[in-house]
Amino acid sequence: MGGIAEYELVEGDDGGTVLVLSGPYLVSTIGAIDQDLRTLEGPIARIDLAGVNEIDTVGAWTATSLSATHEAEIAGASERAERLIEALKNVRAEEEIAAPRLPVWERVPQAMGEKMFDARKGVYGVVGFLGALLVAFASLMRHPSRFRWLALVRQLELVGVSALPIIGLMSFLIGIVIAQQGAVQLAQFGAETLTVNLVGRITLRELGVLMTAIMVAGRSGSAFAAQIGTMRLTEEVDAMQTIGISPMEALVVPRILAAILMMPLLGFYSAGVAIIGGAFVGQFMLGIPFWTFLSRIQDVVPIYDLWVGLIKAPVFGLIVALAGCYHGMNVKGNSEEVGLRTTMAVVTGIFAVIVIDAFFAVFFTEIGWG
Amino acid sequence: MAQDETGRELGRHERYRGEYPIIVEGLKTAFGPQVVHQDLDLKVRRGEILGVVGGSGTGKSVLMRAIIGLQRPTEGEVSVFGRSIAGSDPQREIGIRSRWGVLFQGGALFSTLTVGENVEVPLKQFYPDIEPELRHEIARYKVVLSGLPEEAVSKYPSELSGGMKKRAGLARALALDPELLFLDEPTAGLDPIGAAAFDRLTLELKETLGLTVFLITHDLDTLHEICDRVAVIADKKVIAVDTVPNLMELDHPWIQEYFNGPRGRAALTAQALDELRKHMDEPVAAHAVKALDKPPAGKA
Numbered sequence: 001m002g003g004i005a006e007y008e009l010v011e012g013d014d015g016g017t018v019l020v021l022s023g024p025y026l027v028s029t030i031g032a033i034d035q036d037l038r039t040l041e042g043p044i045a046r047i048d049l050a051g052v053n054e055i056d057t058v059g060a061w062t063a064t065s066l067s068a069t070h071e072a073e074i075a076g077a078s079e080r081a082e083r084l085i086e087a088l089k090n091v092r093a094e095e096e097i098a099a100p101r102l103p104v105w106e107r108v109p110q111a112m113g114e115k116m117f118d119a120r121k122g123v124y125g126v127v128g129f130l131g132a133l134l135v136a137f138a139s140l141m142r143h144p145s146r147f148r149w150l151a152l153v154r155q156l157e158l159v160g161v162s163a164l165p166i167i168g169l170m171s172f173l174i175g176i177v178i179a180q181q182g183a184v185q186l187a188q189f190g191a192e193t194l195t196v197n198l199v200g201r202i203t204l205r206e207l208g209v210l211m212t213a214i215m216v217a218g219r220s221g222s223a224f225a226a227q228i229g230t231m232r233l234t235e236e237v238d239a240m241q242t243i244g245i246s247p248m249e250a251l252v253v254p255r256i257l258a259a260i261l262m263m264p265l266l267g268f269y270s271a272g273v274a275i276i277g278g279a280f281v282g283q284f285m286l287g288i289p290f291w292t293f294l295s296r297i298q299d300v301v302p303i304y305d306l307w308v309g310l311i312k313a314p315v316f317g318l319i320v321a322l323a324g325c326y327h328g329m330n331v332k333g334n335s336e337e338v339g340l341r342t343t344m345a346v347v348t349g350i351f352a353v354i355v356i357d358a359f360f361a362v363f364f365t366e367i368g369w370g
Numbered sequence: 371m372a373q374d375e376t377g378r379e380l381g382r383h384e385r386y387r388g389e390y391p392i393i394v395e396g397l398k399t400a401f402g403p404q405v406v407h408q409d410l411d412l413k414v415r416r417g418e419i420l421g422v423v424g425g426s427g428t429g430k431s432v433l434m435r436a437i438i439g440l441q442r443p444t445e446g447e448v449s450v451f452g453r454s455i456a457g458s459d460p461q462r463e464i465g466i467r468s469r470w471g472v473l474f475q476g477g478a479l480f481s482t483l484t485v486g487e488n489v490e491v492p493l494k495q496f497y498p499d500i501e502p503e504l505r506h507e508i509a510r511y512k513v514v515l516s517g518l519p520e521e522a523v524s525k526y527p528s529e530l531s532g533g534m535k536k537r538a539g540l541a542r543a544l545a546l547d548p549e550l551l552f553l554d555e556p557t558a559g560l561d562p563i564g565a566a567a568f569d570r571l572t573l574e575l576k577e578t579l580g581l582t583v584f585l586i587t588h589d590l591d592t593l594h595e596i597c598d599r600v601a602v603i604a605d606k607k608v609i610a611v612d613t614v615p616n617l618m619e620l621d622h623p624w625i626q627e628y629f630n631g632p633r634g635r636a637a638l639t640a641q642a643l644d645e646l647r648k649h650m651d652e653p654v655a656a657h658a659v660k661a662l663d664k665p666p667a668g669k670a
Contacts, residue, residue, distance in 0.1 A: 026547070027497060027500075030500065030504070032499065056547035061511055062504075084578065084579070095486075095510055095520045095524065097490070097506050099524050333528070
């Protein structure tokens with residue numbers, strides 16, 4: 001059977017031009033001749049389809065639109081071709097396929113305006129969420145029997161215990177990097193021994209807790225958002241409410257408590273492991289014996305550095321867990337939203353932690369814990 | 371290239387003229403120790419709408435996935451347009467893949483693309499030589515053929531209702547002018563009006579485009595209204611393929627329960643009423659019009 005679609009312009013019996021189409025007019029063959037057919041010079045009186053041996057809707061569409069542009073009649077169509085042409089007769093096919101899109105100079109201000117407007121809603125939302133959380137805490141204090149111990153223990157395990165290996169590895173490596181890089185710089189002043197001060201103070205005061213908060217935001221904050229968000233989509237949250245269980249009490253409170261309780265422990269653990277990492281560098285690169293490095297820490301790090309870290313940790317935990325739960329509870333519509341909200345939970349969690357950390361830094365210096 | 375039953379090569383631009391576009395022989399599919407199908411045989415005739423029914427978990431969707439090559443059978447032979455699907459290289463099946471369209475249960479539209487762009491995806495994939503101008507036109511008329519308003523081409527799937535999503539999915543399934551159409555529960559989740567409209571659309575498209583339709587459904591009305599034959603899957607195989615009235619004669623407990631249960635009978639009654647109305651319509655209507663034209667004298 002003929003492999004390609006062909007066309008030919010011939011003089012008809014009645015003097016008009018006849019466009020003779022032959023061969024298969026299919027989606028697979030039309031690409032080669034479509035542009036030529038579009039640029040045909042008129043006038044064409046008739047389109048002869050007698051030579052077309054195979055036709056599908058694309059072929060029929062080509063014939064229909066040709067006949068419309070040239071006001072030509074269609075002749076010699078097979079039964080199948082006639083049926084297809086009939087079905088396509090009234091289609092205009094003029095609608096734009098891409099979603100409507102404003103020009104850049106309108107789109108950018110519009111997007112910014114929407115962001116500002118939504119930010120207001122976001123503030124209301126967060127404040128409302130905090131309020132609901134406080135109410136849930138208060139009512140749990142009045143009825144302690146309703147508290148879900150099992151859920152809390154489960155979350156403590158997920159947020160804390162199962163994060164130990166990854167946080168340990170991360171902190172160990174950070175300790176090594178700080179000690180090694182610090183030693184290189186301090187060596188210029190002949191003060192390599194101050195590496196102990198550097199590692200001890202920076203990990204206990206800042207990095208231990210901060211890096212842990214970032215890791216918890218990535219591990220647990222995102223998990224909170226995804227879990228609660230999925231439960232919203234599958235209407236589990238609605239089901240809870242109809243049964244009389246407050247989702248705030250059952251889902252949010254255990255997660256937030258778990259993060260608040262676990263963050264100081266994880267932060268302290270992280271700082272400890274980082275110091276051990278630094279001690280390894282001391283042993284192998286600086287000639288400070290391992291145990292001497294550790295005992296020096298006690299002398300050179302003021303105790304308030306430990307308190308600074310431990311005071312910040314639960315606040316960071318609260319922020320990270322709040323971001324996760326808030327975004328999870330605000331999932332609406334489709335599964336795409338879960339991914340979006342999970343990303344937002346991590347981003348806002350980490351961002352807020354760093355902002356708050358800056359305030360803490362100023363505050364603690366002002367009160368003399370510099 | 372595919373072959374018809376006589377062993378002749380099926381030309382690239384030639385419609386399949388053999389009698390059975392889908393032949394499944396001795397199919398066994400298993401997920402680990404759990405066997406879904408055992409010795410399953412099925413032949414789908416060209417130009418028919420074959421309904422596939424079976425209880426939940428009997429592997430209707432798995433059968434469809436085996437036929438379109440998404441699920442590798444453990445044993446047996448699946449051939450579509452005379453070409454074996456089982457064990458063949460997905461890249462080489464492309465000649466066959468452009469000859470079928472699939473409507474998945476949820477529509478499976480790509481959520482980041484508009485409806486029109488969704489329809490264009492298979493066109494771009496298989497026929498990159500088609501100019502954008504024609505491709506846009508094809509997308510538009512396919513959307514209209516599927517019973518959506520033309521404005522829907524620029525909408526995103528999330529802006530559509532459930533019924534419209536199914537129609538948009540159908541438009542994408544029809545993008546390449548397939549000869550074979552797979553529909554997985556097309557009327558599930560639609561209201562009765564939407565479901566009936568979708569049934570009519572399926573029938574219309576089958577007649578207009580000369581399709582062979584493989585239709586998985588739970589909808590008894592769909593079975594009665596548009597299916598030429600119905601295949602019943604039970605006990606891990608196809609226990610019967612026949613027209614609905616013939617199936618109802620069969621003495622199998624599941625078939626009896628299915629077609630002669632309360633819902634089955636209701637669908638049957640509805641179907642019978644429909645037929646009756648069709649036959650009565652013309653003379654009755656003609657009568658009524660006459661009566662209105664010439665009211666009996668003296669009573670006006």
